[in-house]
Amino acid sequence: MLMRRIGRSSGASRSCFFISRGGFSTTTATSPDGTTLLPTKTSTPSSSTKSINLFTAINQALHIALESDPRSYVFGEDVGFGGVFRCSTGLADRFGKKRVFNTPLCEQGIVGFGIGLAAMGNRAIAEIQFADYIYPAFDQIVNEAAKFRYRSGNQFNCGGLTIRAPYGAVGHGGHYHSQSPEAFFCHVPGIKVVIPRSPREAKGLLLSCIRDPNPVVFFEPKWLYRLAVEEVPEDDYMLPLSQAEVIREGSDITLVGWGAQLAVMEQACADAEKDGISCELIDLRTLIPWDKETVEASVKKTGRLLISHEAPVTGGFAAEISASLVERCFLRLEAPIARVCGLDTPFPLVFEPFYMPTKNKILDAIKATVNY
């Protein structure tokens, strides 16, 4: 059986990479027998689906990833028994303790170790128990993982590395179980940052991330682990990276978000609809490299933009989206671009309801933007 090594220059030249003007590339993946798969947007209608929640969808993705590639590994703190969010249940039993194993309490070690494992052509799926704990590994991600291919002139790479971390508010998480650090990583060329909004998205996106020949940081919205339930296809399917999805069509204002925040924005859109404002809602899905084209097309249609995320507003990723869209759509904009985000404070304990970008804050901003 021909095993394709990830990211080998021979592989790269045969896969359909192209960099468009906007800076996003289609990703392809190789299956173990060497054929190149093209990404599919949705699964075929004939495949069966099952109603499952987010952690089950992620669990299924991990099972498929480990099954389809014998050189893939899942490791992290407490993943052996199933993980603190049950995302890795059954993996150790099915694939053995040599492929699914616990690490000691050392995030820097986990990611560094993962980079090395990936450099040897393996798919290393590292779990950081909470995104709040990812900072000891920040150096490894930024200085090692992101720059490995670049600094070696494509002689080496750690494309097989995928780092999974639960992120975001959960209602009672406090300072260190609620953070959204995606903005820090979006500032690093060389890695990809992907955030799913629902179980079906998560399974497809995670499989794409694992099979993507670049290192990826995959943030999972922990609030949705049990709360979000959706019909998810049972088979192996992948969703394209660097492609945003318009999940609600509208004509008056474009809203952009990712992860758990989309559910809140959806509610705000529904409320705005009652007031006669037609909102278009876009799920960015991949934060870097992000799909500027889709957002630009939407803003050219509506003339207004609102971006929302849980992370603090200053320096949050909404700032990047805002600046890029002003560059591209300045003359078309009818109102300043609105950002409804977390406040510029550490994530609070009892004040969480005040800190969060709630539906009403978004609704307020929608109305203010439309009535500008």
Add this chain to the structure above:
Amino acid sequence: MALLRRSPHLLKPLTPPPPAASALSLRHAFSSDTTPITVETSIPFTGHNCEPPSRSVETSAKELMTFFTDMATMRRMEIAADSLYKAKLIRGFCHLYDGQEAVAIGMEAGITRKDCIITAYRDHCIYYCRGGTLLGTFAELMGRKDGCSNGKGGSMHFYKPNNGFYGGHGIVGAQVPLGVGLAFAQKYNKEDHVSFALYGDGAANQGQLFEALNMAALWDLPAIFICENNHYGMGTAEWRAAKSPSYYKRGDYVPGLKVDGMDALAVKQACMYAKEHALKNGPLILEMDTYRYHGHSMSDPGSTYRTRDEVSGVRQERDPIERVRKLLLAHDIATEKELKDIEKEKRKEVDDAIAKAKESPMPDPSELYTNVYVKGYGVEACGADRKGVKAVLP
């Protein structure tokens, strides 16, 4: 398992037993008696690159009574926190210390309030021993204004600056380099004081710990590293996380001492020894062999990775409060009934503090913005629409 140890033989006191007296005067007479009593620790100390201190610890009736009283209060405090959490009055995270009380009280007995202590998130009892109040504890746990951190920290962030308690920390291992920094400041100011950085067996595998050890040893800092080894890092047993679970040896060039962390007197002796050592010879590691009865936090039942027999075994054989109780009874310092009365009294104190804490109000919403920066920085924060609502951060 090495966890279960036989009850120690208690030595007869070297001073003759006191004359019989009425129950009340007996307790009164002996709770303030400071005549030295010598007690042997349950097991000898084990040293790594250092000469371990003697097993014979000098204590007094007063000290033993303080141990008992304080440990009973702490035990009651943690169990009350458990009930409050289940009643959803405490939200978020709550990591309980019951079983490990001897480390907190023994350490306190061996040092002064000018020595600094810094620890991780299992900090309620350390805060209490450093002069914290029950009201401060419960109000903070419930996120109220009267809490020790004004309700903004929660369970993991208790502080007591006047008494040298530099707090609880949420990120595992992050407090250890901080502890070394505290020690540097003390040495620079030519103080005769030391800093104790506490961490757990899980944190012992963090890189920053070894960075801190190297710095402390290189610069001869009066930093004492205390590994509170309760044998489980969340649900992971020590032998599954560490190649060498002899945490007192992991300092290599930094000497270490292994201590029975369930014996308050052994902890006291070790801390006194460590302080003396650190002021002369630089850093030292103390491994406290201890145990927690609760799970890692309130979301962990604590029974999926260890058997109930193990927990109840430790509770029967090594419970720190029981050990002190037996000492008090054997030395005729107090009667069974008096000790039970003390426990009842402390239970009532805890209940009163909880009632008072429940009345305390939540912090004012404006507190969301305070103390992000130093006061008067004047950072502007905008409302959702960026036009109407604007506030200048205090």
